[in-house]
Amino acid sequence: MIDPALQARYDQWPEGPIGELLSHRLVALEPERGFARVAFDAVPDFCNPMGIVQGGFQTAMLDEAMTDALLARTDWKFYPPTLEIKASFFEPCRPGVVHAEGLVLKLGKSIAFLEGRLYEPGGALAAVASATTMLRPRTPA
Amino acid sequence: MNDAGPPARPKPTGREGASEPLRRGEGPRDWVAVLKSRRHSGATELLGMEPLELDSAHGRSRIAYEGGLRFTNRAGVVQGGILAAMLDEAMALACVTMDEFRTVVPTLELKVSFVAPAKPGRFVAEGQVVRKGRSVAFAEGRLFGAAGELLATASTTMRIVAREKLGKR
Numbered sequence: 001m002i003d004p005a006l007q008a009r010y011d012q013w014p015e016g017p018i019g020e021l022l023s024h025r026l027v028a029l030e031p032e033r034g035f036a037r038v039a040f041d042a043v044p045d046f047c048n049p050m051g052i053v054q055g056g057f058q059t060a061m062l063d064e065a066m067t068d069a070l071l072a073r074t075d076w077k078f079y080p081p082t083l084e085i086k087a088s089f090f091e092p093c094r095p096g097v098v099h100a101e102g103l104v105l106k107l108g109k110s111i112a113f114l115e116g117r118l119y120e121p122g123g124a125l126a127a128v129a130s131a132t133t134m135l136r137p138r139t140p141a
Numbered sequence: 142m143n144d145a146g147p148p149a150r151p152k153p154t155g156r157e158g159a160s161e162p163l164r165r166g167e168g169p170r171d172w173v174a175v176l177k178s179r180r181h182s183g184a185t186e187l188l189g190m191e192p193l194e195l196d197s198a199h200g201r202s203r204i205a206y207e208g209g210l211r212f213t214n215r216a217g218v219v220q221g222g223i224l225a226a227m228l229d230e231a232m233a234l235a236c237v238t239m240d241e242f243r244t245v246v247p248t249l250e251l252k253v254s255f256v257a258p259a260k261p262g263r264f265v266a267e268g269q270v271v272r273k274g275r276s277v278a279f280a281e282g283r284l285f286g287a288a289g290e291l292l293a294t295a296s297t298t299m300r301i302v303a304r305e306k307l308g309k310r
Contacts, residue, residue: 055248060222
């Protein structure tokens with residue numbers, strides 16, 4: 001599904017421990033469009049007392065998806081710290097495999113605007129988000 | 142008459158005495174002890190939640206969290222969404238304490254600004270209810286790092302649901 005060369009480029013900069021905690025993996029990537037689709041395992045450890053994935057953890061997943069879209073769009077040339085993120089929660093998200101999409105709306109010289117969508121395991125749109133990130137030149141690995 | 146001063150309402154809105162220091166055991170019950178005695182959810186345990194102060198009269202919370210290495214990203218700082226999770230919970234606790242834990246407060250929307258990089262450590266979140274109505278509440282939050290530095294600010298809109306309506310205890 002994903003071009004092996006693109007997957008290899010993506011794998012050059014692993015997300016770190018948070019990526020492992022969320023079981024973050026790539027599903028689809030379109031660098032020219034600035035679009036990414038990723039998957040996570042939402043486990044009971046992420047749930048609130050109602051057995052629903054807590055809003056903050058959904059926000060973490062949306063943040064990851066939007067960052068992936070931005071990294072691909074900018075060919076991994078920047079380190080993109082998130083300045084602010086706003087998420088709205090439409091439907092409960094139960095534990096299971098969660099998909100999230102990220103899209104670059106506007107790419108400036110030092111700032112990018114992103115949006116994201118999160119789909120609960122049944123496929124319904126559970127949450128949407130928008131984010132603003134900075135673009136910092138990545139120091140050579 | 143003029144508009145100065147808080148409106149005269151029988152129910153607290155969360156703004157009264159906002160400049161007073163938090164006091165443990167405000168009101169007839171020690172809500173920190175109550176919260177500690179309750180079964181914690183997965184997310185609460187994962188975040189290492191430790192209640193420090195809960196003020197039911199003023200809708201304020203002060204909660205410690207463990208910003209551990211497992212939450213860090215490629216830059217070695219705790220990921221923003223995890224900070225959002227801490228603030229989300231702290232603001233929710235500020236609200237449900239006002240209702241003496243008789244409600245749950247699903248988040249409708251949550252906005253977080255990341256003011257400084259969150260180096261791993263023990264963080265403290267402060268939640269403050271801004272306005273609590275019958276079915277919706279507004280709250281704000283701040284998250285501080287191990288050295289007391291401001292890491293993030295947040296605002297949220299929550300729906301208020303009575304526990305008895307859920308058919309749970």
